Amino acid sequence: xxxxxxxxxxxxxxxxxxxxxxxxxxxxxxxxxxxxxxxxxxxxxxxxxxxxxxxxxxxxxxxxxxxxxxxxxxxxxxxxxxxxxxxxxxxxxxxxxxxxxxxxxxxxxxxxxxxxxxxxxxxxxxxxxxxxxxxxxxxxxxxxxxxxxxxxxxxxxxxxxxxxxxxxxxxxxxxxxxxxxxxxxxxxxxxxxxxxxxxxxxxxxxxxxxxxxxxxxxxxxxxxxxxxxxxxxxxxxxxxxxxxxxxxxxxxxxxxxxxxxxxxxxxxxxxxxxxxxxxxxxxxxxxxxxxxxxxxxxxxxxxxxxxxxxxxxxxxxxxxxxxxxxxxxxxxxxxxxxxxxxxxxxxxxxxxxxxxxxxxxxxxxxxxxxxxxxxxxxxxxxxxxxxxxxxxxxxxxxxxxxxxxxxxxxxxxxxxxxxxxxxxxxxxxxxxxxxxxxxxxxxxxxxxxxxxxxxxxxxxxxxxxxxxxxxxxxxxxxxxxxxxxxxxxxxxxxxxxxxxxxxxxxxxxxxxxxxxxxxxxxxxxxxxxxxxxxxxxxxxxxxxxxxxxxxxxxxxxxxxxxxxxxxxxxxxxxxxxxxxxxxxxxxxxxxxxxxxxxxxxxxxxxxxxxxxxxxxxxxxxxxxxxxxxxxxxxxxxxxxxxxxxxxxxxxxxxxxxxxxxxxxxxxxxxxxxxxxxxxxxxxxxxxxxxxxxxxxxxxxxxxxxxxxxxxxxxx
Amino acid sequence: xxxxxxxxxxxxxxxxxxxxxxxxxxxxxxxxxxxxxxxxxxxxxxxxxxxxxxxxxxxxxxxxxxxxxxxxxxxxxxxxxxxxxxxxxxxxxxxxxxxxxxxxxxxxxxxxxxxxxxxxxxxxxxxxxxxxxxxxxxxxxxxxxxxxxxxxxxxxxxxxxxxxxxxxxxxxxxxxxxxxxxxxxxxxxxxxxxxxxxxxxxxxxxxxxx
Numbered sequence: 041x042x043x044x045x046x047x048x049x050x051x052x053x054x055x056x057x058x059x060x061x062x063x064x065x066x067x068x069x070x071x072x073x074x075x076x077x078x079x080x081x082x083x084x085x086x087x088x089x090x091x092x093x094x095x096x097x098x099x100x101x102x103x104x105x106x107x108x109x110x111x112x113x114x115x116x117x118x119x120x121x122x123x124x125x126x127x128x129x130x131x132x133x134x135x136x137x138x139x140x141x142x143x144x145x146x147x148x149x150x151x152x153x154x155x156x157x158x159x160x161x162x163x164x165x166x167x168x169x170x171x172x173x174x175x176x177x178x179x180x181x182x183x184x185x186x187x188x189x190x191x192x193x194x195x196x197x198x199x200x201x202x203x204x205x206x207x208x209x210x211x212x213x214x215x216x217x218x219x220x221x222x223x224x225x226x227x228x229x230x231x232x233x234x235x236x237x238x239x240x241x242x243x244x245x246x247x248x249x250x251x252x253x254x255x256x257x258x259x260x261x262x263x264x265x266x267x268x269x270x271x272x273x274x275x276x277x278x279x280x281x282x283x284x285x286x287x288x289x290x291x292x293x294x295x296x297x298x299x300x301x302x303x304x305x306x307x308x309x310x311x312x313x314x315x316x317x318x319x320x321x322x323x324x325x326x327x328x329x330x331x332x333x334x335x336x337x338x339x340x341x342x343x344x345x346x347x348x349x350x351x352x353x354x355x356x357x358x359x360x361x362x363x364x365x366x367x368x369x370x371x372x373x374x375x376x377x378x379x380x381x382x383x384x385x386x387x388x389x390x391x392x393x394x395x396x397x398x399x400x401x402x403x404x405x406x407x408x409x410x411x412x413x414x415x416x417x418x419x420x421x422x423x424x425x426x427x428x429x430x431x432x433x434x435x436x437x438x439x440x441x442x443x444x445x446x447x448x449x450x451x452x453x454x455x456x457x458x459x460x461x462x463x464x465x466x467x468x469x470x471x472x473x474x475x476x477x478x479x480x481x482x483x484x485x486x487x488x489x490x491x492x493x494x495x496x497x498x499x500x501x502x503x504x505x506x507x508x509x510x511x512x513x514x515x516x517x518x519x520x521x522x523x524x525x526x527x528x529x530x531x532x533x534x535x536x537x538x539x540x541x542x543x544x545x546x547x548x549x550x551x552x553x554x555x556x557x558x559x560x561x562x563x564x565x566x567x568x569x570x571x572x573x574x575x576x577x578x579x580x581x582x583x584x585x586x587x588x589x590x591x592x593x594x595x596x597x598x599x600x601x602x603x604x605x606x607x608x609x610x611x612x613x614x615x616x617x618x619x620x621x622x623x624x625x626x627x628x629x630x631x632x633x634x635x636x637x638x639x640x641x642x643x644x645x646x647x648x649x650x651x652x653x654x655x656x657x658x659x660x661x662x663x664x665x666x667x668x669x670x671x672x673x674x675x676x677x678x679x680x681x682x683x684x685x686x687x688x689x690x691x692x693x694x695x696x697x698x699x700x701x702x703x704x705x706x707x708x709x710x711x712x713x714x715x716x717x718x719x720x721x722x723x724x725x726x727x728x729x730x731x732x733x734x735x736x737x738x739x740x741x742x743x744x745x746x747x748x749x750x751x752x753x754x755x
Numbered sequence: 756x757x758x759x760x761x762x763x764x765x766x767x768x769x770x771x772x773x774x775x776x777x778x779x780x781x782x783x784x785x786x787x788x789x790x791x792x793x794x795x796x797x798x799x800x801x802x803x804x805x806x807x808x809x810x811x812x813x814x815x816x817x818x819x820x821x822x823x824x825x826x827x828x829x830x831x832x833x834x835x836x837x838x839x840x841x842x843x844x845x846x847x848x849x850x851x852x853x854x855x856x857x858x859x860x861x862x863x864x865x866x867x868x869x870x871x872x873x874x875x876x877x878x879x880x881x882x883x884x885x886x887x888x889x890x891x892x893x894x895x896x897x898x899x900x901x902x903x904x905x906x907x908x909x910x911x912x913x914x915x916x917x918x919x920x921x922x923x924x925x926x927x928x929x930x931x932x933x934x935x936x937x938x939x940x941x942x943x944x945x946x947x948x949x950x951x952x953x954x955x956x957x958x959x960x961x962x963x964x965x
Contacts, residue, residue, distance in 0.1 A: 063902060066898070069907030070895040070896075070904060070910055070914060071842075071891060071892075071911075072885075072911035078841075078845070079841035141836070143827065211942055212942065213854060213906070213940075213942050214844070214906070214908045261906075265906075297847050485906060486906030646902050647902060650905060651905075653947035654944030654945060654947075656944065657945075658942070658943075658944045681851070682849075682851040683847075687940050687942060689933075689936075689939075689940060689946075690932070690946040691937050693946055
């Protein structure tokens, strides 16, 4: 079959793809010049603040805003939820104010008088027996095969356990929010911190009845999103309304840190009682799970249990979503996967221990119960990760028998994710002076999107990365999808490749007469357009582009489009944690984290590795530290700040070994997203390593010293 | 820390993080290692100003800025909201994460908990003052080289903390780096790049001095 013209170049023909290339917006960020939404200052800009409800569930019985409306500097006030409204989580919006300074806006907020009638609430869901039926959604049950028979088989080894991970937040360093203004009565311009530049304008359009074409969304840099920044949000819409009230002046409305942690998204909790069985040789035969969790009032998404090992022949599962009075769930990097992974891989690790099996061998053996396309990937990655972690040297059966109070252990986990490229358009322009621009309404979350676009265009046109100008972050550019679910890299690399090939071919057509060869005999290599196999018939890039006369070449590449091989989906990934646990203090220390990760064709190894490093560190955060701690008495969040909503610091993370699976078997799959997969396994790998070290399971994350010590008392 | 006395006496409450002190604090439990030290003057010596706006002069990156500010305005907010100096970020807003780090008289400071009026008479350096004419400071160049940034929102704070740290510790050990930068937090997880970046920047800064 003839090679499709939109395929990736063969390995030997790649000069940039798959190399280690510095991110192109690195200097802007490192020098502080990069302007985030929070950094936008506009002439006469007002500052917006929101009065938030302190109760988890209450009815507003009285509201007096008169003093605030007349306070110095106040230019607008809007009641968001007034008398009679029922508030259903702490921090929900009540009144918004815009004033000439932050201080004036804060003063005005303090002058608002609200009376609430507190109502019953639920904020703690870990003990399902204590959750009232009214807070439980109807349970979802599924059954495959005959689990009862499988569990009672005398040849089966059965392990039972309880596992879980609590509600955590996104804790984006740049809080949610925007600057918004009305350039005229029928237009809105907003600098919003968003993962959806081309999409989010629709919400402003609908809410404010402004034609969508008159909404300009700009986001050049975003200070973290992780799945929580797709919407305009109520505070964004209210900022636009306040701006209108103030004659169109810009209003900056960025959440305070406490609001960010209270209302701007959570990752749902997941707890489960698991029963799992295997034959004496380790082959899994049966799974039973009773799970529950909350992601706010709407409960939580479906947790894919059993994780990865979907072909276990006998399955029974029941999931109960709990409605709790906390700020609503939002997609959190790999939605539902880290929870499912923690529960499943912990349960399997406990079963392997009961079977006296090495867990790496156990997973290797059971890889056949994973989706077909991943079986070999997992086996490759288990081998690679075990080699890098020196598994054979350092692993021991459960419980470190060495003397001393510091115990060392190793744990393994694996994961999967889709990551197919999103829809989008890349407009590629080659000017007669030789300058090149790729333009699209995309966004770079810090994943390296700009860099990937530049690499693909430069590779295709035979140029270097700095020769390509990448213009993104504005919804007036050609549509590109939102950045969620690891869909960006596949989307933008495919659209850029198609657009660049079409633009290049148009350039070939324009210069073919000068080179005395048909266009399909030309190639773009090393800054030249030349005749294939005849390097003497060549023009420099600039000379070639000059042949265009006054007219640039422009082409728009779409994704999806012709030739499906540019991007695909479905990755694996294996991680191994090496930890030390101080059995006197209960403190868990990470010695080393190893990741073997595939993602098809890697465009930029440097930024790809950064994604994995970052995911491992984020994994350390939620494995050891993070929890949205709710007070059962008041229903309020006890740690809406960064002293007590803890993230790992630079001294808490240990060493890393990241291995990207590339080459034959991987590259030809095309580009697949990488943002989510590596953040899935750290919780399970670290929990398993701790169990291996101390000989007993700490059932729930985070693995805080108190829980480690409590678990040790059961030994 | 010695303070210049070219201004009328003001409350001595420059909150700051002192890396020398910070180096003595163990990193544990994922919380910061840096310290916030507050040295308040005895009340009978304090001069009271406000609550209305008062004239304030801030010397930032060698340039004097004259402002009228309420005394409650922080140095960070004065820079970000009044002077459009936005490299320092507001993240935790209470001296935990270091995204607001500026350097005052050579010491790294959490500008989110430093009042603008208290920063008068001192030499304030922000990240904008570190790269002139588009030329990257060695710390910045090392951060780019080692991809020690993702979303980049914590990066200016890290760069400033790192610069102040290396000025004090030109030959840092890995352990010193982990303690010295323990007062800054990143959410994307860029520490793996920051560690080698700091060591490389140390080499480059020493080479530049030699």
